[in-house]
Amino acid sequence: MIQNAQDDSGPGGRIALRMTGISKRFGPVQALSDVAFTVRKGTVHALVGENGAGKSTLMKVLAGVYQPDTGSIEIGGKAMAFANPGKAIEAGISMIYQELDLAEDLTVAANVFLGMEPRGKLPMTVDHHKITEDTGELARRFNFDIDPAATVADLSTGDCQIVEVLKAMMRNASIIVMDEPTSSLSEREAERLFEIVRDLRKRGFSIIYISHRLEEIVDLADDISVLRDGCVVHTGSADHIDIPMIVHHMVGRELKDFYPERNVQIGGALFNADKLCSDAGVKDISFEVRTGEIVGMAGLVGAGRTEVARAIFGVDKHTGGTLVLDGKELAIKSPVDAISNGIAYLTEDRKRTGLCLELPCSWNITLPNLCDIGMKHLISPGRETRIAADYGSRISVKWSSPTAGADSLSGGNQQKVLIARWLLAESRFLIVDEPTRGIDIGAKKEIYTLLNQLAEQGKGILFISSELPELFGVTDRILVMRRRTLVGNLKTKDTTPDEVMHLAAVEEH
Amino acid sequence: MNKLTRQLLPFGTLVLIIVALSILRPETFLSLDNFLNVLRRTSMPGIIALGMTFVIVSAGIDLSVGSMLAVSGMIGGLVMSKLTGANPAVAAIAASFLTVFAGAVCGLLNGALITKLKLPPFIVTLGTMSAFRGISYVMNDGQPYDMPTYRYLGEGLIPLWKTLEVPVAGQFRPEVDRILMPWQSVDLETVAQGSRIVPHGIPISILIFAVIIVLAGFLLKYSRMGRYTYAIGSNKEAAFHSGINVDLNLIAIYAITGLFVGIAAMIQNSRTVSSQPTAGIALELDVIAAVVIGGASLSGGRGTLTGTVVGILLISFLRNGCTMLGISTNIQLIVIGAIIIAAVSVDQLARSKAESGTGG
Numbered sequence: 001m002i003q004n005a006q007d008d009s010g011p012g013g014r015i016a017l018r019m020t021g022i023s024k025r026f027g028p029v030q031a032l033s034d035v036a037f038t039v040r041k042g043t044v045h046a047l048v049g050e051n052g053a054g055k056s057t058l059m060k061v062l063a064g065v066y067q068p069d070t071g072s073i074e075i076g077g078k079a080m081a082f083a084n085p086g087k088a089i090e091a092g093i094s095m096i097y098q099e100l101d102l103a104e105d106l107t108v109a110a111n112v113f114l115g116m117e118p119r120g121k122l123p124m125t126v127d128h129h130k131i132t133e134d135t136g137e138l139a140r141r142f143n144f145d146i147d148p149a150a151t152v153a154d155l156s157t158g159d160c161q162i163v164e165v166l167k168a169m170m171r172n173a174s175i176i177v178m179d180e181p182t183s184s185l186s187e188r189e190a191e192r193l194f195e196i197v198r199d200l201r202k203r204g205f206s207i208i209y210i211s212h213r214l215e216e217i218v219d220l221a222d223d224i225s226v227l228r229d230g231c232v233v234h235t236g237s238a239d240h241i242d243i244p245m246i247v248h249h250m251v252g253r254e255l256k257d258f259y260p261e262r263n264v265q266i267g268g269a270l271f272n273a274d275k276l277c278s279d280a281g282v283k284d285i286s287f288e289v290r291t292g293e294i295v296g297m298a299g300l301v302g303a304g305r306t307e308v309a310r311a312i313f314g315v316d317k318h319t320g321g322t323l324v325l326d327g328k329e330l331a332i333k334s335p336v337d338a339i340s341n342g343i344a345y346l347t348e349d350r351k352r353t354g355l356c357l358e359l360p361c362s363w364n365i366t367l368p369n370l371c372d373i374g375m376k377h378l379i380s381p382g383r384e385t386r387i388a389a390d391y392g393s394r395i396s397v398k399w400s401s402p403t404a405g406a407d408s409l410s411g412g413n414q415q416k417v418l419i420a421r422w423l424l425a426e427s428r429f430l431i432v433d434e435p436t437r438g439i440d441i442g443a444k445k446e447i448y449t450l451l452n453q454l455a456e457q458g459k460g461i462l463f464i465s466s467e468l469p470e471l472f473g474v475t476d477r478i479l480v481m482r483r484r485t486l487v488g489n490l491k492t493k494d495t496t497p498d499e500v501m502h503l504a505a506v507e508e509h
Numbered sequence: 510m511n512k513l514t515r516q517l518l519p520f521g522t523l524v525l526i527i528v529a530l531s532i533l534r535p536e537t538f539l540s541l542d543n544f545l546n547v548l549r550r551t552s553m554p555g556i557i558a559l560g561m562t563f564v565i566v567s568a569g570i571d572l573s574v575g576s577m578l579a580v581s582g583m584i585g586g587l588v589m590s591k592l593t594g595a596n597p598a599v600a601a602i603a604a605s606f607l608t609v610f611a612g613a614v615c616g617l618l619n620g621a622l623i624t625k626l627k628l629p630p631f632i633v634t635l636g637t638m639s640a641f642r643g644i645s646y647v648m649n650d651g652q653p654y655d656m657p658t659y660r661y662l663g664e665g666l667i668p669l670w671k672t673l674e675v676p677v678a679g680q681f682r683p684e685v686d687r688i689l690m691p692w693q694s695v696d697l698e699t700v701a702q703g704s705r706i707v708p709h710g711i712p713i714s715i716l717i718f719a720v721i722i723v724l725a726g727f728l729l730k731y732s733r734m735g736r737y738t739y740a741i742g743s744n745k746e747a748a749f750h751s752g753i754n755v756d757l758n759l760i761a762i763y764a765i766t767g768l769f770v771g772i773a774a775m776i777q778n779s780r781t782v783s784s785q786p787t788a789g790i791a792l793e794l795d796v797i798a799a800v801v802i803g804g805a806s807l808s809g810g811r812g813t814l815t816g817t818v819v820g821i822l823l824i825s826f827l828r829n830g831c832t833m834l835g836i837s838t839n840i841q842l843i844v845i846g847a848i849i850i851a852a853v854s855v856d857q858l859a860r861s862k863a864e865s866g867t868g869g
Contacts, residue, residue, distance in 0.1 A: 313750075335752045357743065381731075
C-alpha cells in the first residue's frame with residue numbers, strides 16, 4: 001500500500017514543489033505579491049511570518065482553496081492548477097490545520113479512511129474490519145502508538161495530529177503542510193511530533209512547517225522562508241540563519257530586547273490561595289502573589305494549570321481551601337463573584353471562552369463592565385463606543401472602528417480586545433492563561449510589555465504558559481504543576497528551564 | 510453586498526409587495542381599512558415574534574408558542590365562564606390578567622427546564638408544545654369557552670373620527686355623507702332611513718402591538734438584559750466567563766416570551782370572542798419565519814426587532830395580497846416557504862462573500 005514517497009536519490013536533489021509568481025488580491029488587500037516558494041524533496045521547509053503576512057493565503061492557494069490571480073504551481077516538475085481542494089489532495093498535498101478537522105465521534109480508523117472507505121459485503125456498508133486492520137498496519141509501519149478503534153473525541157491533541165498524519169499517508173500525500181502543529185501541545189507531545197516529522201523526512205516526504213515558535217524551527221527545518229506583507233523577504237538554508245536574523249526578516253527591524261526589562265518594586269501580599277481544591281481535581285494548591293509580581297505557572301498539558309485558574313475564578317466548584325485578596329477572604333461561587341472582587345481571567349481559548357466573535361469589539365470590551373461604567377440600567381451606545389475606543393487606543397488595538405465585529409480582527413488584536421476588557425474592569429489580580437498562543441511575534445512582545453506595565457501599576461499577575469522561554473522572560477517566580485497539584489515554587493532567576501521541566505515531567509518515587 | 514443593504518433587503522421586499530399590490534388592486538388593497546385590517550391581524554403573531562426575537566438571538570428556539578397561546582387563552586376563557594354573574598368589565602380585567610400571567614408562567618417553565626435540566630431549547634419546547642396543547646384540550650373537554658362580553662381588545666378603537674353613511678338608491682353600499690369629529694353626533698332620525706354612524710380610529714390591538722414594539726426594542730437595544738441576550742447567543746461560554754448569570758437571563762428571556770404570548774392570547778380571545786383550544790396551531794412556524802426573514806440567525810447573536818417587525822409585516826401583506834389576487838391559501842404556503850429560503854440564502858451568500866474578502 002503506502003510506503004514512502006516515491007523513491008529518490010535522497011534529500012536535496014529534486015524539487016517537490018515549485019510555486020512561482022503567485023499573486024492574490026482580496027478587494028483592496030494584496031495578500032500575496034509575486035511569491036516564489038520552492039520545497040526540495042525530502043526536506044522540512046519552514047514558513048514563518050507575522051500573522052497576516054500571507055502564510056495561510058499561500059497555503060490555501062496550494063491546497064486549492066483559493067485560486068491565485070497569477071502564478072503557477074509545479075509538483076514534481078509537472079505544472080498543476082487546483083480548481084478545488086480535491087484536486088490538490090489528488091496531487092499529493094495534505095494540509096494539517098491548526099484547528100484539526102477530524103470527525104470527533106468517529107473512530108481513528110474511520111477518520112483515516114474518511115471518504116475512501118472500502119465497500120463491505122453488503123451494499124452501502126463499510127468494511128469496518130478492514131479499515132481498522134489497515135489503519136493499525138499503517139500506524140505500525142510508522143511506529144505510531146495509537147489504537148485504530150479509539151474514538152477521536154477521547155484522544156489528546158497530540159494523538160489527533162497523528163490521526164491527521166495517518167490520513168495524509170492514506171491519501172498518498174507527498175507534501176504535508178503543518179500549520180502551527182505544536183501550538184496546543186505539551187513539550188513532551190511536541191518532542192514526539194518532531195520525531196515524527198524527522199522520520200517522515202527520512203522517508204522522503206516533503207514537509208512545509210508553519211510555526212511561531214522559532215526555537216523549534218531552527219532545530220527542525222532544512223530550509224526557511226520568511227514572508228512579510230505578502231512577499232518573500234528571505235529564503236534559504238536553515239544552517240545560515242539564527243533566530244535574531246529570522247525575527248529581523250519577519251518584522252523588518254531588530255527586536256533587540258524581546259522581553260521587557262523588569263524593574264518593578266514588588267510589594268506586599270495581594271492574593272493568597274491556601275490549600276485550594278476543586279471538583280475538577282486540583283488539590284491543595286497554596287501560593288501567594290504580591291503586588292507588582294508576575295508569577296508564572298508551568299506544567300505539561302493536563303497538569304491542571306487551567307483548572308487552578310478556573311477554581312479561583314469560580315468556574316469550577318471549590319471543594320476546600322481559602323482564597324484571600326487584599327487581606328479579605330473571598331467566597332467565590334461563580335465568575336460574577338470573582339469579577340466583582342477584582343479578579344480577571346484571560347482564558348486560554350479566546351474563541352471558545354473569551355470573545356463573542358460576531359459582536360462589536362466595543363460590546364466585547366464592556367461586557368463584564370456595564371455596571372461599573374454606569375450602564376446598569378441604560379446602555380448609552382455613544383459613550384460605550386468612546387470608552388472602548390479609549391481603552392483600545394491605550395494598548396494600540398488595530399481595528400477599523402471600535403464597533404467592528406471582533407471576528408474582523410487578527411488573533412493578536414482579538415487578544416488585545418480581551419485585555420482591554422479586563423483593563424476596563426480595573427481588576428487587582430489578573431490570571432492570564434496562554435495569552436500569546438497563536439499570535440505573531442510583534443503582538444507577543446506588546447503583550448509582554450503590557451503585562452509588565454500592569455505589574456508596575458501594582459497589580460498581581462498569574463501567568464500560565466506552556467512556553468518556558470516566555471515564562472523565564474517575564475516572570476519573577478515560577479510555580480510548577482504536575483498531576484493537578486503544585487510541585488514547585490521557584491524564583492525565576494535562581495532556576496533553569498531544565499529544573500522546571502524536570503519538576504513538571506518527571507515522576508518521583 | 511454590505512451590511513446595510515443586507516438589512517434593507519427585507520424592507521425593500523416589503524415595500525415592493527405593497528407597491529405591486531397597490532398597482533394590481535388599487536381599489537381593494539390600497540385603502541386605510543385594508544391596511545388597518547392587515548395590521549390588526551398582524552398584532553397577534555407580531556407580539557409573539559417580538560418575544561421570539563429575544564429567544565432566537567440567544568441561540569434558542571421556542572416551538573411551544575402556539576400551544577401556549579391556546580393554554581393561556583383557555584385560562585382567560587375559564588375565568589370569564591366562572592365570573593358570568595360579575596360586572597363584565599371586572600370579569601374582563603380578571604381574565605386578561607390571568608391570561609397574561611398564564612403565558613408568563615408557561616414561559617418561565619420553559620426557561621427553567623432549559624437551564625436547570627440543561628436540555629436543548631428545541632427538545633424542551635417540543636415537549637411543552639405537545640403538553641400545553643393537551644392541557645388546553647383537557648380544560649373544557651376540547652370545547653371552546655364563549656366570551657361574549659370580551660370584545661374591547663378585538664374591536665375597540667382609539668377614536669379619531671366618525672363617518673355618517675347614508676344609503677344611496679340603487680347601490681348596495683351606503684356612501685359617506687359627512688365626516689364627524691369623535692365628540693360630534695347626529696340624530697339618526699333626521700337623516701335618511703338606514704343611515705349609520707361608523708367610528709374610525711386606531712384599533713386597540715394595533716396600539717398594544719406598537720407599545721410592545723417600543724418596549725421590547727428598548728429592552729433589546731439599551732438594557733443589560735438585551736445586551737446579555739446577544740452575548741449568550743453569540744458565545745454562551747464567553748458570556749459566562751464574563752460574569753453574566755446565563756441561566757437567570759435565559760429564564761427571563763423565555764418568561765418574557767411567555768408574557769408576550771399571554772398578551773397575544775388576550776387579543777386573540779377578544780377577536781374571536783371566545784377561547785379556542787385549537788388556537789395557534791402551526792403559529793410557531795410563521796413567527797419563527799418572521800424572525801428569520803428579519804435577519805436573525807438561528808445560531809444566535811444576530812437579529813433586530815425592526816427586522817422582525819418587517820418580517821412579520823412581509824408575511825401578513827403577502828397573505829393579504831394573495832387573497833386579493835385570488836391565490837389560494839395552499840399556494841400562499843408555497844410562496845412563504847420560498848421567501849424564507851430566499852431570505853436566508855441571500856443572507857448566507859452575503860456572509861460568505863464578506864468572509865472570503867478578509868483572507869490573508
